[in-house]
Amino acid sequence: MVRVAIDIGHGSDTWENGGGKGVIRNGVVYEEHDFNSLVAQELDRLLRSNGIDTLLYQQPFSPEVGLTQRTNYYNAQNVDLVWSIHANASSSTSAEGRCAFYWYTANEARRLAELYVEEVQNAGYSTHGTGLHASQPGSWTNLHICRETNMTAVLTENGFMTNNNDFQRIFGSGQSTYVANIARIHAKAICRFFGISFEDDGGGNTGQQYIEILADSLWTYNTADWNDRAVIVSRGEVFTVIRDRFYVDGGYMYQIKSGLYITANPTYVRVYTR
Numbered sequence: 001m002v003r004v005a006i007d008i009g010h011g012s013d014t015w016e017n018g019g020g021k022g023v024i025r026n027g028v029v030y031e032e033h034d035f036n037s038l039v040a041q042e043l044d045r046l047l048r049s050n051g052i053d054t055l056l057y058q059q060p061f062s063p064e065v066g067l068t069q070r071t072n073y074y075n076a077q078n079v080d081l082v083w084s085i086h087a088n089a090s091s092s093t094s095a096e097g098r099c100a101f102y103w104y105t106a107n108e109a110r111r112l113a114e115l116y117v118e119e120v121q122n123a124g125y126s127t128h129g130t131g132l133h134a135s136q137p138g139s140w141t142n143l144h145i146c147r148e149t150n151m152t153a154v155l156t157e158n159g160f161m162t163n164n165n166d167f168q169r170i171f172g173s174g175q176s177t178y179v180a181n182i183a184r185i186h187a188k189a190i191c192r193f194f195g196i197s198f199e200d201d202g203g204g205n206t207g208q209q210y211i212e213i214l215a216d217s218l219w220t221y222n223t224a225d226w227n228d229r230a231v232i233v234s235r236g237e238v239f240t241v242i243r244d245r246f247y248v249d250g251g252y253m254y255q256i257k258s259g260l261y262i263t264a265n266p267t268y269v270r271v272y273t274r
Helices: 015-019 032-049 067-077 107-122 144-148 164-170 175-193
Strands: 003-008 022-025 028-031 053-055 081-088 098-103 127-135 152-160 209-213 217-221 229-234 238-248 251-256 261-263 269-273
Touching: 003 032, 003 067, 028 032, 032 053, 032 081, 032 175, 067 144, 081 175, 098 107, 098 144, 107 127, 107 152, 107 175, 127 152, 144 152, 152 164, 152 175, 164 175, 164 238, 209 251
Parallel strands: 003 053, 003 081, 081 152, 098 127
Antiparallel strands: 022 028, 098 152, 209 238, 209 269, 217 229, 217 261, 238 251, 251 261
């Protein structure tokens, strides 16, 4: 049986111990490890449902296990693959997209990274550059997980916490949908790599978001423009979300199934997932 080590980036104490790995929004700390843990838990479920054995040495929502401890353990366990889950950050808020790192001489790791990029694109998400980054000595890409493992290893960065749109997916109102989608992307790439036909069991939260109108009346918009008014909707009406919350000129919008856009202001709408 194929055995995959799901490597959860960082730990629940990384931020407080001065390691960064998160962002602050409106005085609130959002820790990368929390997102990584959610994705890992869903990926674990999907892989097991497809007949793949899994190992989680770094436990979700738990204190950080050091990198050397991790790779020593993976090597001792002789797993078939190490799959590391992260979210990115940048000094530029315009940086966005998803990518995978692989050791520069590891052809099989590159092949798996390519499968990840394909699945990201198939799901309709953007990549950071080409989405493929070789991990090399003497540069910032010299990543421990890619370098010190004896087996195929890929480290994924699943969006930028510092980008407004990606932040909403990673930590905001779009999180349930995004976690489910990213875990599925990972599982599909891994199954393809091992020649396993991926089957989605439909378990867990579907992640579909809905908007209920709280105001007596509320404008919708033809485009993502506050001046491009369309029709008025009324209290109690419910709409299916097809695009997660995103920033538009001083506020936030959702796109709904009709193609129209609507405010994301919680004073006027309630968003829920089922």
